[in-house]
Amino acid sequence: MHGLAFADDPLGPFTKHRLNPILNSGHETTLFPFKKGVAAFAIRDGNEANTIQYAEDWVNFEIASMVEMMPDAGGPFVADAFTDTKDGRGITWGISHFANPTRDWKKNHVVLVRFDCDLSLDVDDQQMKRHHNTPKFEYLLEHGLNAKQRERVNNGTKQLNEN
Secondary structure, X not given: OEOOEEOOOOOOOOEEOOOOOOEOOOOXXXXXXXXXXXXXXXXXXXXXXXEEEEEOOOOOOEEEEEOOOOOOOOEEOOOOOOOOOOOEEEEEEEEEEEEOOOXXXXXXXXXXXXXXXXXXXXXXXXHHHOOOOOOOHHHHHOOOOOHHHHHHHHXXXXXXXXX
């Protein structure tokens, strides 16, 4: 969850907003000015993960879209960032990272990649808005339970059979 606090001085003291939490999900969250308010990627974790949300008042977020292929720790290029705009134009690209793509913690590293999207008032790329990623069947089969998980499932099944 994400909360909001405010202060007259950047060093505080801070007062928590009475409506906290203002976002219910998003271990990683990306925010950018959009239209009169702010848009947010709730990227990972929580019941509203993989959503794009919008708050015209910068506080009361509502889900605008459920999406696929969210950028991991997305850092968008926001042309009108820090401009005090009242008409945020949105984004079309940014950078994202993949941590430890080799899955070997001894060789842990991060790879930065570019992501492209059409979340802009100035672009209308319909091809970027048509996604439905279906993994190959073989990929789905690779993701079985580990030994501890299989033991838990087998014990649960055994208990059901005994009752």
